[in-house]
Amino acid sequence: xxxxxxxxxxxxxxxxxxxxxxxxxxxxxxxxxxxxxxxxxxxxxxxxxxxxxxxxxxxxxxxxxxxxxxxxxxxxxxxxxxxxxxxxxxxxxxxxxxxxxxxxxxxxxxxxxxxxxxxxxxxxxxxxxxxxxxxxxxxxxxxxxxxxxxxxxxxxxxxxxxxxxxxxxxxxxxxxxxxxxxxxxxxxxxxxxxxxxxxxxxxxxxxxxxxxxxxxxxxxxxxxxxxxxxxxxxxxxxxxxxxxxxxxxxxxxxxxxxxxxxxxxxxxxxxxxxxxxxxxxxxxxxxxxxxxxxxxxxxxxxxxxxxxxxxxxxxxxxxxxxxxxxxxxxxxxxxxxxxxxxxxxxxxxxxxxxxxxxxxxxxxxxxxxxxxxxxxxxxxxxxxxxxxxxxxxxxxxxxxxxxxxxxxxxxxxxxxxxxxxxxxxxxxxxxxxxxxxxxxxxxxxxxxxxxxxxxxxxxxxxxxxxxxxxxxxxxxxxxxxxxxxxxxxxxxxxxxxxxxxxxxxxxxxxxxxxxxxxxxxxxxxxxxxxxxxxxxxxxxxxxxxxxxxxxxxxxxxxxxxxxxxxxxxxxxxxxxxxxxxxxxxxxxxxxxxxxxxxxxxxxxxxxxxxxxxxxxxxxxxxxxxxxxxxxxxxxxxxxxxxxxxxxxxxxxxxxxxxxxxxxxxxxxxxxxxxxxxxxxxxxxxxxxxxxxxxxxxxxxxxxxxxxxxxxxxxxxxxxxxxxxxxxxxxxxxxxxxxxxxxxxxxxxxxxxxxxxxxxxxx
Amino acid sequence: xxxxxxxxxxxxxxxxxxxxxxxxxxxxxxxxxxxxxxxxxxxxxxxxxxxxxxxxxxxxxxxxxxxxxxxxx
Numbered sequence: 001x002x003x004x005x006x007x008x009x010x011x012x013x014x015x016x017x018x019x020x021x022x023x024x025x026x027x028x029x030x031x032x033x034x035x036x037x038x039x040x041x042x043x044x045x046x047x048x049x050x051x052x053x054x055x056x057x058x059x060x061x062x063x064x065x066x067x068x069x070x071x072x073x074x075x076x077x078x079x080x081x082x083x084x085x086x087x088x089x090x091x092x093x094x095x096x097x098x099x100x101x102x103x104x105x106x107x108x109x110x111x112x113x114x115x116x117x118x119x120x121x122x123x124x125x126x127x128x129x130x131x132x133x134x135x136x137x138x139x140x141x142x143x144x145x146x147x148x149x150x151x152x153x154x155x156x157x158x159x160x161x162x163x164x165x166x167x168x169x170x171x172x173x174x175x176x177x178x179x180x181x182x183x184x185x186x187x188x189x190x191x192x193x194x195x196x197x198x199x200x201x202x203x204x205x206x207x208x209x210x211x212x213x214x215x216x217x218x219x220x221x222x223x224x225x226x227x228x229x230x231x232x233x234x235x236x237x238x239x240x241x242x243x244x245x246x247x248x249x250x251x252x253x254x255x256x257x258x259x260x261x262x263x264x265x266x267x268x269x270x271x272x273x274x275x276x277x278x279x280x281x282x283x284x285x286x287x288x289x290x291x292x293x294x295x296x297x298x299x300x301x302x303x304x305x306x307x308x309x310x311x312x313x314x315x316x317x318x319x320x321x322x323x324x325x326x327x328x329x330x331x332x333x334x335x336x337x338x339x340x341x342x343x344x345x346x347x348x349x350x351x352x353x354x355x356x357x358x359x360x361x362x363x364x365x366x367x368x369x370x371x372x373x374x375x376x377x378x379x380x381x382x383x384x385x386x387x388x389x390x391x392x393x394x395x396x397x398x399x400x401x402x403x404x405x406x407x408x409x410x411x412x413x414x415x416x417x418x419x420x421x422x423x424x425x426x427x428x429x430x431x432x433x434x435x436x437x438x439x440x441x442x443x444x445x446x447x448x449x450x451x452x453x454x455x456x457x458x459x460x461x462x463x464x465x466x467x468x469x470x471x472x473x474x475x476x477x478x479x480x481x482x483x484x485x486x487x488x489x490x491x492x493x494x495x496x497x498x499x500x501x502x503x504x505x506x507x508x509x510x511x512x513x514x515x516x517x518x519x520x521x522x523x524x525x526x527x528x529x530x531x532x533x534x535x536x537x538x539x540x541x542x543x544x545x546x547x548x549x550x551x552x553x554x555x556x557x558x559x560x561x562x563x564x565x566x567x568x569x570x571x572x573x574x575x576x577x578x579x580x581x582x583x584x585x586x587x588x589x590x591x592x593x594x595x596x597x598x599x600x601x602x603x604x605x606x607x608x609x610x611x612x613x614x615x616x617x618x619x620x621x622x623x624x625x626x627x628x629x630x631x632x633x634x635x636x637x638x639x640x641x642x643x644x645x646x647x648x649x650x651x652x653x654x655x656x657x658x659x660x661x662x663x664x665x666x667x668x669x670x671x672x673x674x675x676x677x678x679x680x681x682x683x684x685x686x687x688x689x690x691x692x693x694x695x696x697x698x699x700x701x702x703x704x705x706x707x708x709x710x711x712x713x714x715x716x717x718x719x720x721x722x723x724x725x726x727x728x729x730x731x732x733x734x735x736x737x738x739x740x741x742x743x744x745x746x747x748x749x750x751x752x753x754x755x756x757x758x759x760x761x762x
Numbered sequence: 763x764x765x766x767x768x769x770x771x772x773x774x775x776x777x778x779x780x781x782x783x784x785x786x787x788x789x790x791x792x793x794x795x796x797x798x799x800x801x802x803x804x805x806x807x808x809x810x811x812x813x814x815x816x817x818x819x820x821x822x823x824x825x826x827x828x829x830x831x832x833x834x835x
Contacts, residue, residue, distance in 0.1 A: 062792035066785040095818045096794045239797075243780065246791040250799070276821075285808040389823045393809040396825075497793050497828065500814060500821035 005052045005163045008077060010104060011088035012097050013059030014382075014501035016116045016146040018510055020088050021056045023152045024048075031517055033696040034058075034072045038428055048156045052163075055082065061096070063103045065211045068428045077107055083163035084110045086155065087139075088146070091121045091128060092502075094261055098253045101137060102172055106203060108196030110166035111139040114155040118143045125264035136256045138171040147507055170199065172252040177236045178244060181206055181229040188225055189218060206230055207242045272382075272502035279383070285390050292383065293409055300371035301413035301444075316366030325359025345542075345552055353538035354531055364686070368417045368522060371410060372515040378406075379424055379514075380506035388498060398480025399489065400437070401430035407438045408476070415439040415683045419690040420518055426498075429489055433480060435694050436704045439683040440475040442468045445622035449678050451647025452626050456655040457671040464672075468679055471715075475680050479711060482748045488703065521693060533685040537620045540590040541631075553584040575609060585631060590616070603734060604677060604713065605670035605720040608662040615677065621684045629655060666727055673720040680712035714741050766801060766815070766829040774802040775834040782831040794818040795832060 009024075011017040022029075025044025034041045042056040057076060058069035065071060077085070087104050089097040105111050113134075121128060134141040142158050144151035162168075173179060186202040193201060204212040205226055213223075230241045237244050269277075279288055303309025304318055334351040342350075378384045388402035395404050403425045411418030418438045425431040442450065446468075454464035483489050546556035547567050557563050572579040575586050575595070585591060594613035601607045601615070610632045618625040630644040633651040644650060659674075660667030682688060682705045692701040721738035724730060769775050777799050780787055794817050795801060804814040804821065812825040 062788075064785075064788050064792055066788055093818075093820050096820060099792070099794065239779070240783065242788055243791060243796075246788065247796045250794060250796045280805065280807070280814070282806065282808050385823075389807055389812065389814065390809070392823075392825070393807060393811045497790055497825075498823045499793070500823055502821075 005049075005084075005160060006055065006080070006082045007046075007052060007084045007086055007159050007163055008055045008057055008082040008109075009086050009088065010057045010073065010077075010100070011059065012061055012090060012093075012100060014499060015059070015088050015090040015093075015097060017056065017059055017088050019507050020114060020116070020144070020146040020152065020155075021054065022509060022513060023146060023149050024156055025054055031521070034076075036697060037068060037072060038431055038694060038696050039069055039072050040423070046156050046160075048153050049160060052156075052160055054086070060100065062100060065209055067426075069426070071211075077104075077109065082109060084112060084159050084166065086112050086114055086159040088114045088116050091115050091118045092124075094128070094257065095250070095253055098137070098257075099249055101139075102170070102249050102252065105138060105168050105170040105172075106200040108194065108200060109168070110162035111168045112155065112159045112162045112166075113137070113139055113141040114144045114146075114151075115141050116144055116146050119145050119148075127262045129260045132260050133256075136171055136260070139168045140166075167196070169196075172249070172256070174245070174248045174252070175237070177233040178206070178248060181233040184229045185226045188222055189216065203245060206233075207245055270502065272504075275503050276386075276500070280386055280389060285386075289387065289390055292378070293405075296371070296374045296378070297409060297413070300374060301367050301410075311367075311370075313367035313370035316370075317363050320366055321359065321363040325356075325363055329355045329359050329362075348542065348552075349535065349538060353535045356534065358531060358534075362523075364414060364416060365519060365523060367414070368420075369515055369519045371413075371417050372420075372518045373511060375406065375410075375421055375424070376511040376514040377506045380511050382501045382503040384424055385498060385500050389500060398477050399430070399433050399484030400476075400480050401425045401427060401434065404430065404434040404438075407434050408441050411438045411441040411443060413444050415441075415443045415687040416522060416690045417518075418443075419687060419694055420522065422694055423518070429484075432695065432700060432704075433483060433489065435691055436483070436707060437476040437479050439687055439691075439708070440479070440680055441472040442679055443622065443683075445684070446679055448623060448626040448646045448648070449618075449675060452629060452652075452655065453671045453675045455647050455649055456652040457659060457668045464675070468675065471676060471679060475711065475715070478745070478749065479707075482745065483707075485748060485751060485753050522690065528689075533620050537590075537617055537624075540593065541585070541588050541617070541628075544584075544588040544590075544592065546584075546587045553587045556587075557584040600713075601674075601677070603720070604673045604716040605663045605666065605724070606659070606674045606677075608658070610658065611674050615674075615681070618678060619682060619685055619688075621686070622678070625678060633658070664729060666724055666729055669720060669723040669727060672723075673716040676719055677712045677716040680715060681709050683708070714745075718742055764834050766803070766813075766824075766832040766834055767826050769801075769803045769834060771803050771805055771813075774800055776800055778833045778835055780832055786828060787831065790824070790828060790832065793822055794820075795822075801832075801834070 009017060009021055021042065021044065024046055026047050028047070028050070029042055029044040032041050033039065039058050044054050044056075046052040046054055055076065057073040060067070060070045060073050063070055063074045063077075065074070076082070085104050085107070087101055089101060101111070101113065115128075115130065118128070130141050130143060140158055140162065142151055142155040144155050146152065174182070182199070182202045185205050186198050189205060190198045190201040201212060201216070205216075208230065233244065234241055239247065278284055298310050300311060300313040302311040302314060304311050304315035306315060330351050333355050334347055337347045337350060378387075384403065384406075387405060391402035391405045395402050404422075406424070407418045407421040410421050415438060418441070419435055422431050422434045422438065425434055447465075450465050450468045454460055454462075458464050542552055542554070543550070544553045546553060547562040549556060549562055568579050568582045571582045571586050575582075575591065577586070590613050591609055594609040594616060597616070598607045598609050598612035601612055606612075610629070613632065614625045614628040617628045626646070626648045627644065629648055630651060633654045648655070656667055659671045663670035683691075688701070688705060691704055692698075695701045695704065718738045718741055721731065721734040725735050766775065766777075777795060777797060779797055780791060780795070799817060802816040804816055806813055807823075812823045813829060815822050815824060
């Protein structure tokens with residue numbers, strides 16, 4: 001059996017790499033993540049030869065050890081040793097693209113160059129002598145147009161040929177002192193390695209690349225020896241070794257291109273330049289940015305078409321929720337199952353548990369697809385980079401990236417696509433930070449909670465909702481500043497230089513594929529999480545022990561031999577409610593669990609089982625919080641005559657009464673603390689699923705969820721304890737603790753901070 | 763010492779050398795800002811930072827704090 005050929009696709013970001021990958025592999029793609037990091041990994045089988053696997057490396061500018069993408073690409077090339085590298089080079093940006101090529105050719109792996117966008121070069125009246133370029137670089141070059149698909153097959157076949165019997169020997173040479181040092185280093189360190197790899201290792205040792213030094217386990221004596229060589233060269237060339245190499249690569253490329261690349265003359269403003277004169281204009285940039293963001297939001301998640309808005313996404317989502325999910329899936333399945341005489345509990349499980357959960361997931365899908373489509377367009381046409389350019393100044397103060405704005409905007413609609421939109425952020429630290437903080441922004445499903453609290457205790461005051469957004473933003477800012485100083489985040493340097501690629505029309509195949517990929521990954525991952533958690537919550541609310549007998553509480557309560565006066569009194573005593581208010585729900589497993597758990601919320605002012613149970617079920621979906629209040633405050637909508645309003649206004653009086661009762665008269669404060677906690681704590685399971693998917697790490701997912709919960713608890717604690725002090729209900733212990741926490745937060749906020757210089761990723 | 767930060771919008775300047783070390787310096791150089799190269803300052807972001815420059819025929823955004831590491835003629 002012959003070995004499968006593996007080819008790696010490498011190239012700069014914005015060089016048409018994704019387009020080429022899609023053209024080469026068609027639908028035979030597997031999308032995942034590189035192990036342990038948030039960087040996406042794509043592999044696919046070549047259309048021209050199904051036995052060849054093409055791995056799409058992250059888009060990179062260099063093989064330095066400093067950015068995560070570069071380390072991922074480097075490790076793959078060195079450790080997995082693909083049979084060939086297909087290097088896509090943007091002909092309109094030759095110098096910088098070839099900088100990576102010079103590094104790839106040193107690896108000892110056959111390199112084939114796919115020279116993209118030659119049509120644009122010709123149109124501009126420039127010319128490139130491709131044959132000469134190929135000779136000078138020591139590797140074959142195939143001219144392609146990834147967008148049109150020209151030459152793509154040829155490139156694939158040339159790469160396969162090279163994988164079978166090609167060899168690439170780097171042709172570029174550095175200056176005398178460097179070559180002298182390299183020869184020495186090769187001799188004393190790596191002469192026992194395969195010949196074609198020696199040069200790469202020697203160059204890395206010359207650059208004092210720590211990762212390579214570690215991997216070679218050199219003796220101190222050898223290290224000292226090569227250090228002398230390096231220092232000699234550094235002294236002669238008056239720069240540090242790493243900079244010398246970088247410099248000379250560009251010098252080599254400049255020399256090499258002299259006779260090869262002929263420019264017709266410059267000074268002409270390109271179309272892209274003209275667009276940018278308006279789009280990133282000092283005065284117009286912000287209004288245009290606001291307009292674009294408004295459009296994205298309005299089209300995907302705003303008011304639906306036919307409902308006073310322009311959102312295609314919302315219109316489809318409403319239809320999915322009401323018709324497909326509600327009527328067809330849930331009601332239809334119920335009717336069908338009942339007609340088959342299936343046991344009632346099983347009907348409940350399937351219709352109310354599983355299918356209602358699935359419906360909830362499906363409901364998001366149209367909105368998400370529209371949203372992702374728009375985001376992919378922004379990304380593909382080049383505007384996303386401008387967003388980072390415009391917003392960088394604000395966001396970098398909080399350890400975030402200019403691109404963090406998008407996830408947060410999206411997060412006001414739904415946290416799930418918000419978290420998934422973090423994928424466009426290049427730097428892993430910024431990405432993680434954005435993932436952790438995006439769900440602090442009140443999403444659409446948290447609005448009913450705010451409505452309930454505002455209505456029940458604050459007379460419907462609008463400042464409650466306004467303050468909720470301020471709390472969300474403040475939570476992001478505080479968390480950003482505090483977290484960036486922690487060990488978890490301090491390790492990696494922030495991005496600071498970013499390419500602003502020329503604008504171009506989006507490649508529709510890329511955009512559609514990108515949107516679908518994200519949508520599908522949501523359906524798969526969040527879907528499974530939602531289904532399981534729906535079943536669990538359905539079980540916990542529906543089942544329980546009644547007078548020692550286990551079963552569906554609703555059915556057991558009909559049995560008067562079980563639920564007698566003495567038992568009712570006992571339940572009333574346990575739950576701390578009047579006897580005539582005892583309901584089946586009070587015996588559910590959820591109530592039993594929530595009762596002891598409510599101790600956690602005692603210091604926050606709402607240590608009662610009802611808000612506790614509502615908070616817990618909020619993990620399934622934040623809409624559940626109000627729905628559960630409806631059930632727990634005995635709003636009877638079982639006849640279906642009148643539905644519980646979204647903000648639960650039928651139960652406002654009872655909620656207010658209850659909050660006042662268990663908080664010792666500080667109902668408003670307790671309710672506000674309850675709202676703060678619910679706004680900031682762990683998001684719903686669907687969003688947790690998205691966090692897990694994007695973090696691609698169990699540790700980071702738990703860290704994110706744990707941090708959110710702790711942060712929410714501390715904030716609610718401080719508000720409750722301080723507020724109570726002013727309201728005349730001071731608790732000495734509580735106040736002291738609140739002040740200590742406040743002091744710790746302030747200390748973390750204002751302690752000095754030094755940006756790290758090194759990447760810690762292995 | 764004059765740095766890229768001091769350059770005016772519209773000005774084309776020549777890079778003399780890069781200061782600093784490690785990741786930041788390497789990244790700037792990787793992107794093509796090396797000794798002797800010509801850099802044109804295109805514009806300032808609406809909020810005053812970062813700046814946009816043209817180097818080796820493409821557009822690059824760079825923060826002022828980092829532009830300070832680039833010494834110019």
